[in-house]
Amino acid sequence: MLHEKATASSLTLSDKIDRVVTNRWLALPVFVLIMWGIYTIAMGGTVVSIGTMGTDWVNDVLFGEWIPNGVETLLTTLGVGEVLSSLIQDGIVAGVGAVLGFVPQILVLFFLLSILEDCGYMSRVAFIMDRLFRRFGLSGKSFIPLLVATGCGVPGIMASRTIEQDRDRKLTIMTTGFIPCGAKMPIIGLFAGAVFGQSPWVATSAFVIGIAAVVVSGIILKKFKVFAGEPAPFVMELPPYHWPTLTNLLASTWERGWSFIKRAGTLILASSIVLWFLQSFGIVNGSLSLVEDNNVSLLADLGRMLAWIFVPLGWAGDMAWKATVATFTGLIAKEEVVNTFGVLYAGLGEVSEEGTEIWAAVAADFSAVTARSFLIFNLLCAPCFAAMGAIKREMNNWKWTLASIGYMCGFAYVVSLIVYQIGGLLTGEVTFNVFSVVAFALLGLLLVLLFRKGYCGRDDTIQTAMALESGK
Numbered sequence: 001m002l003h004e005k006a007t008a009s010s011l012t013l014s015d016k017i018d019r020v021v022t023n024r025w026l027a028l029p030v031f032v033l034i035m036w037g038i039y040t041i042a043m044g045g046t047v048v049s050i051g052t053m054g055t056d057w058v059n060d061v062l063f064g065e066w067i068p069n070g071v072e073t074l075l076t077t078l079g080v081g082e083v084l085s086s087l088i089q090d091g092i093v094a095g096v097g098a099v100l101g102f103v104p105q106i107l108v109l110f111f112l113l114s115i116l117e118d119c120g121y122m123s124r125v126a127f128i129m130d131r132l133f134r135r136f137g138l139s140g141k142s143f144i145p146l147l148v149a150t151g152c153g154v155p156g157i158m159a160s161r162t163i164e165q166d167r168d169r170k171l172t173i174m175t176t177g178f179i180p181c182g183a184k185m186p187i188i189g190l191f192a193g194a195v196f197g198q199s200p201w202v203a204t205s206a207f208v209i210g211i212a213a214v215v216v217s218g219i220i221l222k223k224f225k226v227f228a229g230e231p232a233p234f235v236m237e238l239p240p241y242h243w244p245t246l247t248n249l250l251a252s253t254w255e256r257g258w259s260f261i262k263r264a265g266t267l268i269l270a271s272s273i274v275l276w277f278l279q280s281f282g283i284v285n286g287s288l289s290l291v292e293d294n295n296v297s298l299l300a301d302l303g304r305m306l307a308w309i310f311v312p313l314g315w316a317g318d319m320a321w322k323a324t325v326a327t328f329t330g331l332i333a334k335e336e337v338v339n340t341f342g343v344l345y346a347g348l349g350e351v352s353e354e355g356t357e358i359w360a361a362v363a364a365d366f367s368a369v370t371a372r373s374f375l376i377f378n379l380l381c382a383p384c385f386a387a388m389g390a391i392k393r394e395m396n397n398w399k400w401t402l403a404s405i406g407y408m409c410g411f412a413y414v415v416s417l418i419v420y421q422i423g424g425l426l427t428g429e430v431t432f433n434v435f436s437v438v439a440f441a442l443l444g445l446l447l448v449l450l451f452r453k454g455y456c457g458r459d460d461t462i463q464t465a466m467a468l469e470s471g472k
Contacts, residue, residue: 014240018124027128034116035207040200042109052198054104055189063097083280083290091276094342096269100261106185107257113150114252118244122147127238138218139163142172146214149179150207151256153387156181157394167227171218173394174404177383178213180206182256183334187378190338194362195371206379213380217411220449271332275299275343299325299344312435313373313413314420319365323374333384369429373420380412414442 042051130140149156192202278299303321326340345361421439424430
């Protein structure tokens with residue numbers, strides 16, 4: 001007893017904090033509460049939501065009044081024609097502005113995450129997740145790429161190089177894209193504000209869904225021969241807690257934020273012009289001409305050709321082709337989802353006091369269930385082209401690259417279908433139909449894959465070790 005008292009009294013402040021934040025039972029609830037607090041400050045709808053206040057000002061004032069009015073005055077003074085004026089206002093300003101409007105929220109989010117990293121807490125999260133991941137046959141080293149991917153999926157995928165075992169590295173690459181990166185934050189912010197009353201739980205649940213997708217995928221894939229085997233050991237030193245330095249915080253926040261802004265000023269600008277053209281022109285009386293109604297535009301025609309794919313996910317009616325087009329343009333860059341809505345919904349009326357034109361239009365087109373279905377699919381499906389390129393570089397094999405992209409898209413589709421069909425039945429939005437049967441069948445299949453016995457063959461590493469011991 002005296003020894004125990006002496007030991008307890010000699011604990012450092014870091015040790016005392018770790019008794020709570022790395023506790024077997026408290027670690028995960030504490031982590032979820034911390035993430036909820038971060039998303040509340042960055043993206044929630046409360047008084048303390050600094051990020052939301054900044055985003056509201058950018059959307060309502062900067063891109064809602066000042067820039068559009070200033071550009072309109074300038075174009076009128078210069079005598080710019082209708083087509084070019086529409087390109088600048090409805091294409092560039094509306095499209096790019098829809099994405100840049102989320103910069104305040106994203107900068108606040110990155111700043112808060114940088115605090116957790118710089119003070120030493122994220123090292124504890126890696127330790128916590130190692131304990132969780134190993135229980136499901138995953139390597140704790142996988143959490144480092146997942147953590148990096150919260151900023152951007154490309155360096156997250158590249159961080160998988162630190163994993164020695166080939167099977168664990170491939171498994172990590174295949175699942176890293178499930179984690180919500182900075183580019184997905186505008187999508188989360190859009191639906192949180194438009195449909196879910198700016199609830200911080202939308203963003204928190206998105207992070208939880210990403211982690212759950214990684215864990216579920218790990219359990220399922222580890223039971224196949226190609227991924228079978230014990231995960232590599234994960235050894236790390238937990239640094240003592242310390243006060244983060246303002247210089248490091250600002251540098252980390254600016255690096256991540258500037259990467260987001262650069263894409264809005266280059267890739268998204270170019271795609272906004274393409275989207276404006278497809279949305280503003282259509283085939284009328286056999287010839288290409290400018291159209292007032294985007295429902296008869298080239299973009300609408302393209303979206304309707306592909307919209308049938310997503311009917312089981314609840315994407316129906318007039319919003320179906322818009323959601324379809326936004327999803328496919330999201331493959332260019334995830335910010336493009338919001339940018340596409342910004343172009344499609346431009347000019348639908350005055351900006352409301354509590355939100356933007358996009359929020360009002362999205363709220364009219366999406367219910368809570370269809371919004372959740374759309375959100376989950378775009379969070380879990382194939383990442384942007386840049387991340388796909390990173391997958392190709394790290395896999396160094398086209399078959400594995402296509403398998404990774406195909407798995408992410410298939411998994412996202414299955415989860416979204418289950419959420420919409422079963423969720424719709426519970427809320428009364430969906431009547432029992434053939435897709436409901438498919439949803440229950442897919443849910444049953446997932447449960448079977450989760451709980452079935454894994455590959456029983458001996459691991460190659462174990463076989464090699466046995467051979468060396470026997471002198472073969």
